[in-house]
Amino acid sequence: MKPAAFDYHAPATLAEALQIIGDAEDARVLAGGQSLVPMLAIRLAQPQALVDLNGIADLAYIRRDNGQVAIGAMTRQRQVEQNPLIRQTVPVLTAAVEQVGHVTIRNRGTVGGSVAHADPAAELPTVMAGLRATLVLTGPSGRREVPAGEFFQSYFTTSLRPGEILTELRLPVSPPRTGWAFEELARRHGDFAVAAVMATTTLDADGRIAAARLAIAGAGPTPIAATDAEAALVGRDPSAAVIADGAAAVAAAAQPVDDIHGTADYRRQVVAVLARRALTAAVTRAKEQR
Numbered sequence: 001m002k003p004a005a006f007d008y009h010a011p012a013t014l015a016e017a018l019q020i021i022g023d024a025e026d027a028r029v030l031a032g033g034q035s036l037v038p039m040l041a042i043r044l045a046q047p048q049a050l051v052d053l054n055g056i057a058d059l060a061y062i063r064r065d066n067g068q069v070a071i072g073a074m075t076r077q078r079q080v081e082q083n084p085l086i087r088q089t090v091p092v093l094t095a096a097v098e099q100v101g102h103v104t105i106r107n108r109g110t111v112g113g114s115v116a117h118a119d120p121a122a123e124l125p126t127v128m129a130g131l132r133a134t135l136v137l138t139g140p141s142g143r144r145e146v147p148a149g150e151f152f153q154s155y156f157t158t159s160l161r162p163g164e165i166l167t168e169l170r171l172p173v174s175p176p177r178t179g180w181a182f183e184e185l186a187r188r189h190g191d192f193a194v195a196a197v198m199a200t201t202t203l204d205a206d207g208r209i210a211a212a213r214l215a216i217a218g219a220g221p222t223p224i225a226a227t228d229a230e231a232a233l234v235g236r237d238p239s240a241a242v243i244a245d246g247a248a249a250v251a252a253a254a255q256p257v258d259d260i261h262g263t264a265d266y267r268r269q270v271v272a273v274l275a276r277r278a279l280t281a282a283v284t285r286a287k288e289q290r
Contacts, residue, residue, distance in 0.1 A: 003040040007049045014058065014138065014167065017051055022140055022163050024049040029165055031074060031113030034105055059112075059167060062086060068134075071169045073112020077124075078103065080111055089173045090131070092180035092200055096123040099182060102190045115151075116166045118158050121193045121218035123182065125152060129223040130198040130215025133171045139164030152222035175211070178202040179285030181278040184217075185270050187261075193218045194261050195270045197250060199278035201238065203286045209233045212246070214275070219267050220255035229253060229275075238283040243276060250275035 007024075011017040021027045028047035030036055031054075039045040053059060059074035062083050069089050071080065080086055081097040100106055100114070100123050114124040115135065128135065128148040135151050137144050140163045151159050160166065174180070184196035196217040204210040212233045214226040229249035236242045256267035 004043055004046040006040075006047050008052065009049060010052045010055050012055050014056055014165070017053060017056065017165065018138070018140060018163065020049065020051050021165070024051075027051050029053055029116075031116075032076070032109040033113075034101070034109040035113070035117045035119075053165070064089065064173070065170070068170045068172055071111055071171070073110060073116075073166050073168060075111050077106040077109045077111060077114070081106060090171050091174065092131070092182055092198060093124075093127050093171065095180060095182040096127045096198065099123050099184050099186075099189075099193070099196070105190075111169060112166045115169060116158060116160065118152055118156050118222070119192075120152075120155060120220060120222050121196075122223075123184070123193070123196065123217065126196060126198050126215045126217040126223040127182075128152075128169065128171075129225045130213050131171050131200070132213070132225070133169055135166060136168035136170065137161070137164045138167045143167075145170075149225060154221045174200065175202050177204075177286050177289050178211075179282035179287070179289070181281035181285070183274040183278040183281070185274060195219050195254075195256075195267050195274060197271060197274040197278045199275070199282040201233070201279065201282040201286050203238070203283075207237065207287070209236055209238055209242075209283075214246075214250055214279075216250065216254055216271055216275075218256075219271050224253055224255065226250045226253040226275075233279075238279075238286075240280075243279045243283065246279050247272050247276035 027049040030052045059072045061072040133148045180200045198215045200213040202211040212230040216224040251272035254271045256264040
């Protein structure tokens with residue numbers, strides 16, 4: 001099939017893009033196009049206007065800012081994957097991006113596009129939820145900041161208001177002695193995840209878990225931050241038994257349903273295995289740091 005007819009706009013500034021979106025009856029924003037273009041081709045999306053953000057250079061950057069890493073929404077996934085600042089300060093994001101599709105997809109796909117698409121099985125929304133990222137939304141009323149936990153509302157549904165664009169993602173810098181892991185099960189590398197688990201663990205001077213961040217992909221209508229599991233790990237020695245308890249708590253936070261890829265029970269078991277692997281790897285990396 002071919003896309004339905006639409007008006008194409010290529011603004012050079014964010015202000016121009018917001019004006020076009022505000023004037024259009026039904027506009028869709030084009031970032032990397034890795035999700036939207038196939039939807040257009042099968043006419044699952046039929047917007048009146050397509051607003052191409054690729055000409056807005058100000059929306060592509062990676063920089064450290066007041067204890068956080070700020071990433072412009074139009075930054076390519078491949079740029080994030082190869083960026084030394086990300087690898088040094090938010091290494092779990094690097095690990096997650098490496099699991100996204102294939103290099104050709106990451107060369108075009110943007111961080112903001114993936115997060116705004118809000119696929120609950122996608123890697124980048126999972127990291128945003130797990131690390132408690134702040135998402136910056138810009139619209140006709142100005143700029144507002146939304147916690148990732150409030151941004152993702154259901155399957156492919158976010159708290160973006162009419163006329164708003166996701167413009168920036170802000171992630172906390174990982175503290176010292178923090179290990180990380182992103183474990184994923186897919187039929188083939190590059191396929192959508194059947195399930196995935198993100199984990200970071202920070203150890204205190206005595207080697208106990210001072211903080212943990214855990215999130216699940218592919219097991220609910222949104223990426224899930226396993227907050228109860230995180231709280232249960234704090235203050236404990238990261239032994240194999242404690243890690244097993246934490247993995248079980250992560251699986252308990254999952255909200256899977258039966259689908260063509262597996263039953264809910266199967267997915268919950270997968271989450272438990274991935275959580276154990278992720279926690280084990282994260283603790284190991286934390287212990288290796290001095």
